Amino acid sequence: MNNPITITEGRAAPIGATFDGDGVNFAVFSENAERMVLCLFDADGTETGRVDLPERDGDVWHGYISGLRPGQHYGYRAHGPYAPEQGHRFNPNKLLMDPYAKRLTGHPTWHDTLMGYKVGTAKDPDLVIDPRDNARFMPRSVVEDPAFSWGEDEHPRTPIQQSVIYEAHVKGLTKRRADVPDPGTFLAMSSDPMLDYLTNLGITAIELLPVHAYLTDHFLHEKGLTNYWGYQTIGFFAPEPKYMARGQIDEFQQMVARFHSAGIEVILDVVYNHTGEGNELGPTLSFRGLDNASYYRLMPDNPRFYVNDTGTGNTVNVDHPMVLRMIMDSLRYWVEVMHVDGFRFDLCSTLGRVDEGGFDRGAAFFDAIRQDPVLGNVKLIAEPWDIGPGGYQLGAFPPPFMEWNDKYRDTVRRFWRGDAGEAPALADRLTGSALQFDHSSRPATSSVNLLTAHDGFTLMDTVSYVEKHNEANGEDGRDGHGENYSDNLGVEGPTEKEAINAARARRRRNMMATLMLSQGTPMILAGDEMGNSQSGNNNAYSQDNEISWIDWGSFDAEFHDFTRLMISFRKNHPLLRQKLFLHAQRREDGLDDLFWWRPDGQQMQDEDWQDPDLSCVAMELRMASGTPDYAETEQAIFAVFNAGGAVDMVIPDPPENTHWVWRVDTARGGRQTDVVSDQVKIPGQSVSVFVLDIHTS
Structure with missing residues (x-):
């Protein structure tokens, strides 16, 4: 020395x-x-x-x-x-x-x-x-000096009702693209080809899987695998080293600045509920060696062992004021110094668990965030579950938190799979999942609606596999969700049968259309819009390879164009993205704003909803003239979600000097411009959308 x-x-x-x-x-x-x-x-x-x-x-x-x-x-x-x-x-x-x-x-x-x-x-x-x-x-x-010349960088601050979130992995999104610099890095994420692609698609925010420095677990290392997703954080302020091409933190800042220049927000998936040090047999890397009894929640009757509400071996002790301070300091650092626009909190129920009890929406963590002048200006999304006592808390988080809505995912999958009795649940999901979220003055945008996420089947695999195929994970198929509400439509995995491939494409169109027609905040898994598959692996957390990396070489241009169409349709129709919940009555003028119709043109009654064979849901939305997003050219949308056979549908009577225009038909591939009246035949296994046009000839 x-x-x-x-x-x-x-x-x-x-x-x-x-x-x-x-x-x-x-x-x-x-x-x-x-x-x-x-x-x-x-x-x-x-x-x-x-x-x-x-x-x-x-x-x-x-x-x-x-x-x-x-x-x-x-x-x-x-x-x-x-x-x-x-x-x-x-x-x-x-x-x-x-x-x-x-x-x-x-x-x-x-x-x-x-x-x-x-x-x-x-x-x-x-x-x-x-x-x-x-x-x-x-x-x-x-030691770093994180000062960065931001120039005229500004947070896009996209209103949440206008947001379309795109969940992506830094490496997986770009690794297999030859036209970007340093594939798999922050710089590749914000390269010109990627910015062009994302802005053309129409997304407003990119939600990145963990970018904090993380650890590959020892048991994965022994099997020659990698912690690909990154949910084993070991540094809450440090960017993951392998995502930096030159090893400099300004690469992350450059990425954020470029996303902002394109009008795209950056949301980070953050893991403050546990660390990568594991249980009592894990490594001593940082927190455990600095002060195990302060940083972690230990078993009260035997502090040798760790409370394991996260399923990872340990649980961060958010009850300790200095540990809570570390989390708050980290969040503010990523907003103030790195300019990110929001956070998605992994296993957020853990952060709201007080002492040894259950979940408390008034826990110190939530109170600290809600009063913070920096964090009050960014988007906050909760993953509303963990494996601890009272761990499933969908709908229970305080405003301004949004929440991943797994009930939305499961209902949409089951409805389009043809499961009996799912029509009433679909109606609730279409209107913002009010049963979960319509309380405490929360907006309908509180529900983050998703068809898929990194954890589970991709959209293509949801229509291509009945069983999970996780053999590459080396756990003999014990890992991953057992019930995916999926359907292979006749053949397990890829097939050359044109009829099955056509049915799969139609099912994907139906599901994507449903997502973009629902009240709430839509989130798309990166790659779903282009038909990406993980070969049936529904838990690819350890697959840092072609299983997880998005395959740009198998680009489904038709489905990509349909997804872009539906995102654009949502943006162009404020009726589909209202913050207020629809309660069948407008607040400004006292008129109805939501109708449910039977095929014969009569409004749905309670007994109609009780029919287990109900497979066609017809929804009419109307907007109050006093609503800020009101547009003179749009007063109503009529959408039909038909998971059964073809149906003769009586169209609601349009007001005087208006007519209905059939704008979307998933059975015919997408965009339509047919003027309709009285009655139309709705194809089986399809979504149809009609827009009221007040400009008549």
């Missing part, structure tokens, strides 16, 4: 490694540590010095070193008791990543020394401390 390091007391805020132009202030939280050592490294990973942080204020250890610059590599060693049965797992032999590190040099290299305990101990191995040093297998934290 080099000469002794001169360190002064510095300051306790901000937490992290902060460059001020002259040097670096280091600050790290640990309530239970007895000593905190800062380790410095050169760019080659050679340790150049160690020094104790000299001050401790409010359990934040801190110190200042003059002359250090951005690019300095560092880590911590925390001294304290190794007493797992009391919840403490300090081991100063282990180099630890800074939880606030803004960049990491890479990923841990799996080796037994990453464990804080002695691997191979026959009984209760985690109770025996491991004396070996792990530094050569650990990434280093890196």
Whole structure:
């Protein structure tokens, strides 16, 4: 090591490694540590010095070193008791990543020394401390100056009722495109070809699977697989290293700026409910070694073990004020410094679980976000479930949270599959899932409507497979959802039978049309619009290969054009994206705004909805003249969702000097311009949409 390091007391805020132009202030939280050592490294990973942080204020250890610059590599060693049965797992032999590190040099290299305990101990191995040093297998934290020349960058701030979200994986979306620079990276995501593609499609926001630095689990590493999705975070401030072509965090900022220039918002899928350190047999990489008893929720009767509401081995202790502060600091960093536009919270029910009880919509996490002036201006989306007590909480989150609506997904799949009794549920989904969301002054846009997501079948696989085909995951088919409400329409997997392929294409059109005609906020899984398949794998979390990477070479141009048509149709018809729930009565003029029709032209009655064989749902929407989005050229839409055979449908009487125009027909491929009156034959297995045109000849 080099000469002794001169360190002064510095300051306790901000937490992290902060460059001020002259040097670096280091600050790290640990309530239970007895000593905190800062380790410095050169760019080659050679340790150049160690020094104790000299001050401790409010359990934040801190110190200042003059002359250090951005690019300095560092880590911590925390001294304290190794007493797992009391919840403490300090081991100063282990180099630890800074939880606030803004960049990491890479990923841990799996080796037994990453464990804080002695691997191979026959009984209760985690109770025996491991004396070996792990530094050569650990990434280093890196001092960064995240200042970026944003120029005239502005958040698009697209009103939520105008939003169309596109869920995508940074690597998977671009890896198989030859016309983008550095495929699989942030720079590729925002390259000209991708921006042209996304703006042409009509999406307004891209929701990225986790981009925080994450870990590949040891059991996946042993099988030669990778944590592809990224739901094992080890750094809440650091971008995932492999998504940076040059290893610089400004690549993420460049991506955001370019998306904004195209009018596209950036939403991050964030994982604050657990970390990649796993259970008591997992590695000691950061949080566990800094202060296990503070960062994690431990079993009250035996703090050697972890509360596992997430199914990943541990649960972050959001009840601790300093852990909550870390989460809030992270969220604000990504908004203020990295300019993102919103967040989707993985297993968000976990973040609302208080102490050892169940879910509480008034939990500190929600209160902290709702009062925050920075986070109050971005989009917030909850995944409303986990495996803990009372974990399924669809519809229970406080405003302004939106929520992924799995009931929407399941209902649409079952209705178009032909399941009996699904028509009433479809009617509820079409109108914003009011049973779940119409309370607490929440808007209809609270429901994030989805047909598919990264977790599960793609849209093509939903109409091509009955069974999951997860053999490549190496878990003998035990993983992944067992009930997908899918239908192969006669053959499992790809087929050359034209009739089956035509039926699959029609089913996909029906489902995409349903999504774009529903009240709420639509979300499309990247690749669905072009017919992408994962060969029936419904849990491709470990498949960093052609199974998961979108296949641009098998581009379904016809379905892409249909999807673009339906997105455009939704944007051009404000009736389809109202924030207020439809209750069959307009608020401004007292007239009806929602009608349900039978094929004979009579309004649906209660007994009609009770028919288990009901397979045709006909909905008429009308807009109040006082509604802000009201357009003189549009007063009504009549949409028919027919999962059965052909139906003779009596069209509602149009007002004087108007007529109905048949604009969408999935049986005929999409756009139509037929003027209709009185009665029309609705094709079987189709969606038809009629628009009231007040300009008559």
